[in-house]
Amino acid sequence: xxxxxxxxxxxxxxxxxxxxxxxxxxxxxxxxxxxxxxxxxxxxxxxxxxxxxxxxxxxxxxxxxxxxxxxxxxxxxxxxxxxxxxxxxxxxxxxxxxxxxxxxxxxxxx
Amino acid sequence: xxxxxxxxxxxxxxxxxxxxxxxxxxxxxxxxxxxxxxxxxxxxxxxxxxxxxxxxxxxxxxxxxxxxxxxxxxxxxxxxxxxxxxxxxxxxxxxxxxxxxxxxxxxxxxxxxxxxxxxx
Numbered sequence: 457x458x459x460x461x462x463x464x465x466x467x468x469x470x471x472x473x474x475x476x477x478x479x480x481x482x483x484x485x486x487x488x489x490x491x492x493x494x495x496x497x498x499x500x501x502x503x504x505x506x507x508x509x510x511x512x513x514x515x516x517x518x519x520x521x522x523x524x525x526x527x528x529x530x531x532x533x534x535x536x537x538x539x540x541x542x543x544x545x546x547x548x549x550x551x552x553x554x555x556x557x558x559x560x561x562x563x564x565x566x
Numbered sequence: 567x568x569x570x571x572x573x574x575x576x577x578x579x580x581x582x583x584x585x586x587x588x589x590x591x592x593x594x595x596x597x598x599x600x601x602x603x604x605x606x607x608x609x610x611x612x613x614x615x616x617x618x619x620x621x622x623x624x625x626x627x628x629x630x631x632x633x634x635x636x637x638x639x640x641x642x643x644x645x646x647x648x649x650x651x652x653x654x655x656x657x658x659x660x661x662x663x664x665x666x667x668x669x670x671x672x673x674x675x676x677x678x679x680x681x682x683x684x685x686x
Contacts, residue, residue: 459610490670494611501661501679502603502611507672545611549670553625555601555613 460485460546460558467564473534476561478546479527484556486527490549493522493531497542505544506531533563541565568592568675570662575680582652586680588645588662596620596640599665601673602647604658604682614660615647616669625669629655652684 461479468474478485478493485491493506504513506522509529519534529548533540546558574586588600602614615636616625624636635648645662659681663673 488670492672494673496611501676502673503676504666504672504674507666507674513666513672513674547611547613547672554627555616555625555669557603557611557613560610 458556460548460556462544462546462558462561464559465562465564467566468533468536469566470536470538472536473532474536474563476531476533476544476546476563478529478531478548478558480529480548480556481527483552484548484550485524485529487551488549489524491522491524491529492547493520494545494547495540495542496545502545536565538565568664570664570675570677572660572662572677572680575660575682577683577685578652579686580653580684582684584649584652584682586647586649586660586662586682588647588677590643590645590662590664593664595638595643598667599669600636600638600645601663601665601669602636602645603661603663603673603676604656605661605679606655606658609658612658616665617645649682652682654684656682657684658682 494502496502569591571589601616617636633651637646659679661679662677666672
């Protein structure tokens with residue numbers, strides 16, 4: 457199972473919006489509305505930010521939003537803040553009843 | 567408060583075995599699918615395995631199938647992972663994670679992880 461494709465890095469200035477893409481296939485991202493996004497600060501445990509493509513768990517800022525078009529899912533962070541600087545990972549359920557993660561994207565807040 | 571506490575990691579020789587455990591508290595353990603995810607030093611996340619609520623159904627990544635075995639004890643609120651035929655590529659922090667409901671719907675929360683190092 458190949459990892460989902462994410463950009464290695466993205467950056468933005470405080471207050472701006474950034475979007476991180478996550479590209480898979482019809483056998484994973486495109487075939488199911490089961491994409492999740494995780495935030496991981498250095499030395500910390502991953503935190504669920506988005507599930508089922510668009511839903512935010514309780515306590516997650518509404519500056520984080522998710523979407524999907526075809527085989528590509530996206531995480532958008534609006535009103536960028538310094539605390540958003542972290543690694544972000546997408547994941548998707550697959551038609552083989554497995555789960556696959558993306559390679560991760562390092563977000564830098566300039 | 568939901569808590570997941572992993573244990574059992576350590577240094578093991580290539581070809582060796584190890585048993586990881588995850589003690590769960592703060593929720594109805596038997597009502598949720600449970601998972602193991604690993605992260606090699608400086609690398610990304612890799613899903614390893616998932617077990618259904620009752621333990622009847624298990625799912626594995628190709629990289630560990632036939633070598634790792636996930637199990638659970640719903641009476642003791644504990645998740646286990648037996649690692650066999652270990653190689654250097656299995657060296658990683660192993661996280662226990664609770665599914666929101668099924669394995670497809672996100673992992674929340676995650677434990678602090680336990681480090682497995684495979685080396686001679």
